[in-house]
């Protein structure tokens with residue numbers, strides 16, 4: 001019985017699973033075979049099921065073509081670690097994934113959900129009692145590919161909107177059809193074409209197929225040059241410090257020199273602009289003339305530093321490294 005597995009696989013569980021067979025509403029026509037119509041009769045539908053097929057819009061859902069598979073990333077911001085589980089719900093047909101993180105059942109509620117790949121929003125609506133998805137966003141990626149984000153607490157995009165990869169589309173929630181009682185999680189699926197449920201595809205993140213049935217992954221979504229470093233030099237160095245100089249490290253980052261006029265300390269921090277959330281070699285240093293250089297060099301996701309030293313009335317040399325770019329100042333800022 002699935003219930004045992006559900007209870008041991010985390011919080012992405014449905015309450016009151018009945019072990020029912022999932023009905024797939026909608027017509028299924030297989031070429032060369034007798035067309036079969038599976039009618040979504042009310043008596044066939046288990047109201048406890050999370051899934052079943054949401055309505056497709058034939059005007060926007062194109063048949064599969066030979067277009068390349070979209071470059072999917074995790075549906076969460078760069079650097080976040082989430083555990084996906086495809087077997088946590090009896091409503092799952094094949095390769096759907098429920099995502100959770102955090103130590104309690106409600107820990108994920110309100111967390112940001114982002115687009116796994118660029119595309120056009122074709123559904124952004126609460127599904128009511130039509131199916132168990134609750135607040136659903138569906139993104140059409142072209143070539144017959146689409147992705148589904150279900151049970152959302154809030155939706156922040158509308159049907160017809162163009163979204164970029166990594167753009168926020170909503171927040172994790174526990175919405176479903178009336179009467180369903182589920183824990184907050186993100187239900188994620190990828191489909192190719194319209195023949196549900198055979199159109200559900202194995203999810204691929206950052207070029208690697210998800211480790212079915214369960215795997216914990218760190219999101220690379222938005223980690224590239226399009227991402228934004230969530231930290232500032234002032235935050236790294238602390239209160240009282242203000243930026244007095246900076247130098248670009250190519251496109252990989254920026255090294256900042258800060259000064260705290262209340263205690264006469266300088267501070268240096270190197271903030272990355274690329275590979276955000278992924279540990280890469282990053283360095284920041286500060287050398288007060290006549291003293292030993294202070295260096296912070298390591299493998300960091302967002303920044304190196306802070307390195308601080310008392311330097312009132314003395315010249316300092318400062319700099320750092322990110323990616324393949326290095327900056328070294330002369331002795332300066334001698335005041």
Ligand SMILES: [Zn+2]
Pocket residue numbers: 050089092096097098186187188
């Ligand atoms: Zn699910």
